[in-house]
Structure formats: C-alpha cells, structure tokens
Amino acid sequence: xxxxxxxxxxxxxxxxxxxxxxxxxKSASSLIYVVxxxxxxxxxxxxxxxxxxxxxxxxxxxxxxxxxxxxxxxMQVEDHPVDYSDFEGVIPAGEYGGGTVMVWDTGTWEPxxxxxxxxxxxxxxxxxxxxxxxxxxxxxxxxxGYGGSSGKSSWLLIKHRDQYAFGEDITEQEPYSAQTKxxxxxxxxxxxxxxxxxxxxxxxxxxxxxRSAPKxxxxxxxxRR
Ligand code: MN
Numbered sequence: 001x002x003x004x005x006x007x008x009x010x011x012x013x014x015x016x017x018x019x020x021x022x023x024x025x026k027s028a029s030s031l032i033y034v035v036x037x038x039x040x041x042x043x044x045x046x047x048x049x050x051x052x053x054x055x056x057x058x059x060x061x062x063x064x065x066x067x068x069x070x071x072x073x074x075m076q077v078e079d080h081p082v083d084y085s086d087f088e089g090v091i092p093a094g095e096y097g098g099g100t101v102m103v104w105d106t107g108t109w110e111p112x113x114x115x116x117x118x119x120x121x122x123x124x125x126x127x128x129x130x131x132x133x134x135x136x137x138x139x140x141x142x143x144x145g146y147g148g149s150s151g152k153s154s155w156l157l158i159k160h161r162d163q164y165a166f167g168e169d170i171t172e173q174e175p176y177s178a179q180t181k182x183x184x185x186x187x188x189x190x191x192x193x194x195x196x197x198x199x200x201x202x203x204x205x206x207x208x209x210x211r212s213a214p215k216x217x218x219x220x221x222x223x224r225r
Contacts, residue, residue, distance in 0.1 A: 003020045003053075003054060003077065003078075003080075003081055003164075005078035005079070006020060006079060006081065007019065007020065008078055008178070009078065009096040009097075010095070010096050011198070011200060012094060012155070013203070014092055014095055015091050015092060015095045015096075016023045016087075016089050016090070016091070017084065017087055017091060017097075018081055018083040018084055018087060019081075020038045020080070020081025020082075020083060021081065021083075024101040029036050030106060030108045031049065031050040031051065031108055031109050031110070032048075032049075032050035032055065032082060032085045032106075032109075033048070033049055033050070033105075033106070033107050033108055033109035033129055033130070033131055033134075034048045034055070034086075034103060034105065034106045034107075035047050035048070035063075035064065035103075035104045035105040035106075035131070035133075035134070036048070036084075036087070036088075036101050036102065036103055036104060037063070037101070037102040037104040037109055037184065037201065038040060038059075038097065038099060038100070038101050038102075039099045039184050039188075039197060039198050039200065039201035040091075040097050040098060040099035040127070041098075041099070042061065043061075043092050043201045044059045044060060044061045045059075045060045045061075045062075045063040045064065045104060045171070046058070046059055046060070046062075047059075047060050047074060047139070047157060048080060048085065049109050049127070050082055050085075050087060050109075051116060052088060053078060053082065053119075054079040054080065054081065054082065055080040055081065055082055055084055055085060056076075056079060056120075057076070057077045057079060057080050058073045058074035058075060058076050058077065058140065058155060058157070059074070059075045059077050060073065060075075060157055061073060061075075062171075063170075063171040064134055064157055064159070064170065064171070065159060065169070065170070065172050066134075066158060066164065066165055066166050066167070067159065067165065067166070067167045068158065068159045068161045070158070070159075071156040071157070071158050072156065072157045072158070073154060073155075073156065073157075074112075074140060074154070074155040074156060075154055075155075076114065076153045076154070076155060081217060084121075085103075085121050086103060086106075086108065086179065087101060087103070088101055088102055088103045088177060088179055088180060088182075089187065089191045089192030090187065090188060090191035090192060090208040093187060093193075093194065098123075099193070099197065099198070100175045100184050100187050100188045100191070100193050100194075100197070100198040100201070101187070102179075102183075102187055103179035103180075103182055104131040105131040105132055105134050105174075105175065105178050105179055106131060106132070106178045107129065107130045107131035107134075108130045109127050109128065109129050109130065110127060110130070111125070111126070111127050112126040112127055112128060112137065113125070113126055114146060119139060123141060123142025123153075123155070124139065124140075124142070125139065125140045125141075126138070126139045126160075127139075127140075131178075132178045133170060133174050133178065134164075134170070134181040136159070136160065136162045136163065136164030136165065137159075137160035137162050137164075138158065138159055138161060139155065139157075139158050140155045140156070140157055140158075141155060141156045141158065142154070142155045143156060145196065152185050154184070157190060162206045172203055175202055175203050183199075183202045184198040184199065184201045184202050185199035185202055186197050
C-alpha cells in the first residue's frame, strides 16, 4: 500500500486535493469509512476504507445498493491518503479526476474477519459499516476478468441481508452531502466549478429545490428520473 500512484496522478499546486503524508495519529479502534460522490467525466461513487494508514479505494459507477440481490461493480483504484476522507470541493477541469466531489457518506467500518490482509488478498472482504447512510454488513468480492492490463481489479460491492437491507434506491433518496448537506451543484457553485456538469449528478427533482437541506423527518417525495 503506497500513495505513489496517487501522488503521480496529481499536480498539487493546481488541485485542492490533499497531497497526503503519514497518517496523523488517530485511534486505531476507529477505521475511517467514506463514500465520495464524484462527478468527473462520469458520475461515480468512490468507496474508501481506511487500512494500514491509507484509504483503500474503489470506484463504484452506480453507487451502493441496499438490495442484497444487487451486485454493484467496484473498480479498485489507487490508495488515497487518509486526509482525503473529508475532501469535498472542485478539482479543476483538465486535472486528474477534474470535476466535483461530495462527501456522500462518512463514518467508521469494522472488519468481520480476523485477518483483513488475507481477506483482501483472497478478494473476499466482509465488513460492517457505521455510516450516516450506509450501515450493517457488506462484502467486497473480487471478480475474475477485467482490468488485467490496467492494473485495476474489478470487485463487486454487495449488501448482506440484515436489518439495514432494503430495496429502495439510497443514492436517489439521499443525494445530499453527509458533511455539508449540499448538492453537487451547490459544491460546484461555491467552489467555482462547472455547475451545469455537477448538477447532472444531482437528482432532477432536487436541483430546483430551495437551498436548505430537508428538515429532519420530512417526507421525501420519490420521483424516478
Ligand atoms: Mn473518483
């Protein structure tokens, strides 16, 4: 696990993303979990788990699903610095990953297996999420095929059956930042980014809504895109 690839891809004098360094000492008992919604050339959700001082990272094009019968493709990408977990903002156009980044979900995770390194090597990592949006038991399973030459490996992100599993579309229902309650369009506007591009990642029915976040307990209208 190294940040070399992460650092090689980015120009830190241009992008506001953290350059990454040694992990600042945090309690080893709480491992960071974060999902960053990223409207770059394509919308995707970057799923990250802290392990061995970095954030192991997977790009999930369709985002997570709470339905245990749904398997979501998750392409493993370069490890990110732990500092990246609260990065929300605009990566300048033309830079690596140029576009708008939202902290879509945040919290901690716990492995469900005693030997995480062995589980990662085997390609079958079972874990529990304690996020604001995603909770309960999940698995990442590496698949055969794809990505051999690109060095990326493809995995599937799957919800296990438990009290947090259900069939609704969490990405549609919960489009706001877990950190600032903003939509992608808000983050782009406030960060000097491309608002029109960012807004294509927000649910259509939310874009023209008032700027304020929904009231706690308010009923959300479900509208299909
Ligand atoms: Mn990304």
